[in-house]
Amino acid sequence: MNRQAFLRILGVSSLLPLSWLWSRMILTQDKYLTASVSQKKFRNLADGINLFDEVIIVRNPGKTMVFSSRCTHAGCRITRSENNILLCPCHGSRYDATTGKVLKGPAFESLHPLPFSLDQITGTITVKI
Ligand code: FES
Known part of the structure; x- marks a missing residue:
């Protein structure tokens, strides 16, 4: 495996955890906003x-x-x-x-x-x- 292929795989594989973190942040924020209004x-x-x-x-x-x-x-x-x-x-x-x-x-x-x-x-x- 050459260096360029290695970096491509590393970049693509890092997107999955980042997208999971992003979705958790958005879901948590919505829950917080809903709970804070009375x-x-x-x-x-x-x-x-x-x-x-x-x-x-x-x-x-x-x-x-x-x-x-x-x-x-x-x-x-x-x-x-x-x-x-x-x-x-x-x-x-x-x-x-x-x-x-x-x-x-x-x-x-x-x-x-x-x-x-x-x-x-x-x-x-x-x-x-
Ligand atoms: S809390 Fe400082 S003046 Fe009101």
């Missing part, structure tokens, strides 16, 4: 800021916003609000409750909005977490 329903919410474990729902007449309660600085849960400002208890970041934008650091990234749907008849808000 829904939570919220009913009878008052206007203004509603703080929950994972979710912040801000209801104003004609407009509802839903944010993740994770601070974008280091991931602490935002548990307090004052005068339409969301306060992180860990290092003092402040966010505008209407837009989720940072008003004071150390965070520099806005709160992450979460996809949701609002049932106009029942007022139920379904959030994908």
Whole structure:
């Protein structure tokens, strides 16, 4: 066997394990994505800021916003609000409750909005977490 034939066989034989690894990566990723999405329903919410474990729902007449309660600085849960400002208890970041934008650091990234749907008849808000 000459050198060129040896390299050809080596190249072809390495494709099989690589294709197996690739398929495992794709299957694992799909499983992870499916498992990570869940829904939570919220009913009878008052206007203004509603703080929950994972979710912040801000209801104003004609407009509802839903944010993740994770601070974008280091991931602490935002548990307090004052005068339409969301306060992180860990290092003092402040966010505008209407837009989720940072008003004071150390965070520099806005709160992450979460996809949701609002049932106009029942007022139920379904959030994908
Ligand atoms: S985790 Fe919120 S300010 Fe640091």
